[in-house]
Amino acid sequence: MAIRPVLRMGEPSLLAIAEPVADFDTPELHALIQDMQDTMEYMDGAGIAAPQIGVGLRVVIFGVGQNPRYPDADQVPYTILINPVLTPVSDLLEDGWEGCLSVPGMRGIVPRHTRLHYKGFDQFGNPIDRLVSGFHARVVQHECDHLDGILYPMRIQDLKNFGYTDVLFPDSDIADD
Ligand code: NI
Secondary structure, three states: OOOOOOOOOOOHHHHOOOEOOOOOOOHHHHHHHHHHHHHHHHHOOOEEEHHHHOOOEOEEEEEEOOOOOOOOOOOEEEEEEEEEEEEEOOOOEEEEEEOOOOOOOEEEEEEEEOEEEEEEEOOOOOEEEEEEEHHHHHHHHHHHHHHOOOOHHHHOOOHHHEEEHHHHOOOOOOOOO
16 A cells, blocks of 8 residues: 555646556455555545556545535545446536645636436446435546546636635635645
8 A cells, every 4th residue: 555646737647548447356456446545545635536646547536524625515425436437417517616636736616517327336346326416426527537538627617716725715724735
């Protein structure tokens, strides 16, 4: 287990399409997930995708307990999601603030589908099939975007809604990444 460096926006590999995982329950896959978990915890993130630590595989992990970075957010169960397939349940989009470990110190308003059906597998190959909404749906869309080379600033519709966290929220104790 190891905390790995998180690649930052500008790194070409963050723009690549990640490859599906072919084999489940392997030592390599378990080691990757352990590193992602260690790195996410160390960085106090709500989620992380394998490409952010330089691994071009379709693996994301996410979960939010009481995270001071998202004080008003709903809790999201800790989830390991591999080869995800996302299907919006409605066309309804909702704006919300996002940050990213690959874009440290910044926040932006991003429209996301409010309700979403997602499928995939855990690290053992067990199927995952969920219908989610709100912040859970937002986190899944953000993390899975990383697998298609999309960083949240690319989805901001009005760049007036993009800036440095400590300037946007001067009275908050939100972490600066
Ligand atoms: Ni991110």
